[in-house]
Each structure stands twice: as structure tokens, then as C-alpha cells.
Amino acid sequence: MMKEEEIDIGDIVIPIDYSKLNHKQKVAICDNLIDTLLMSVDRILPPHINRIQFLDEILMSSIESNNQLEQYEISQTLYDMRKRLDLDN
Numbered sequence: 001m002m003k004e005e006e007i008d009i010g011d012i013v014i015p016i017d018y019s020k021l022n023h024k025q026k027v028a029i030c031d032n033l034i035d036t037l038l039m040s041v042d043r044i045l046p047p048h049i050n051r052i053q054f055l056d057e058i059l060m061s062s063i064e065s066n067n068q069l070e071q072y073e074i075s076q077t078l079y080d081m082r083k084r085l086d087l088d089n
Contacts, residue, residue: 012036014077030077030084056087 012033018026037058041051059078066075
């Protein structure tokens with residue numbers, strides 16, 4: 001069940017062996033996941049909201065949640081997605 005302050009933008013699937021993939025494979029997976037999320041965000045956000053900033057907030061929140069759940073592989077994937085978007089400054 002979602003909290004009132006949450007927005008469901010859909011589910012993404014992260015390969016269980018993500019940490020064992022090479023750099024090129026990780027980049028391809030991250031780019032695909034980013035595209036999927038941005039398409040979902042585009043469907044729910046009004047045009048005046050910055051979709052990249054919104055996605056960054058979602059990724060940061062998800063990283064924190066997954067770290068609390070000790071799901072570090074998922075957190076690493078989400079962090080890599082932020083790196084691909086150059087949001088990890």
C-alpha cells in the first residue's frame with residue numbers, strides 16, 4: 001500500500017546479477033531503466049515540473065529505502081542510474 005505522499009510510477013526490473021555485469025552491460029541496463037522511468041514520469045507529471053529533478057528525487061528516496069532494507073544491489077543500480085544522468089554531484 002502506498003503512502004499518501006508517494007507517487008507510483010511503476011515497477012522496474014533489475015537483474016539479480018547486476019553487480020557481476022561488465023560496464024557496458026550496466027550502462028545499457030541503466031539507460032533502459034532511465035528511459036522506462038522517464039516515460040512513466042511523462043505520463044503523470046504536469047509539463048511545468050522538471051522531470052529530471054523529479055526522477056532524481058525518486059532515485060534518492062529509493063536508494064535510501066533500499067539501503068535501510070539492506071538491498072544494496074538495488075541501491076547500487078539506482079546510484080549508477082543517477083551517475084548516468086550526472087546527478088551525483
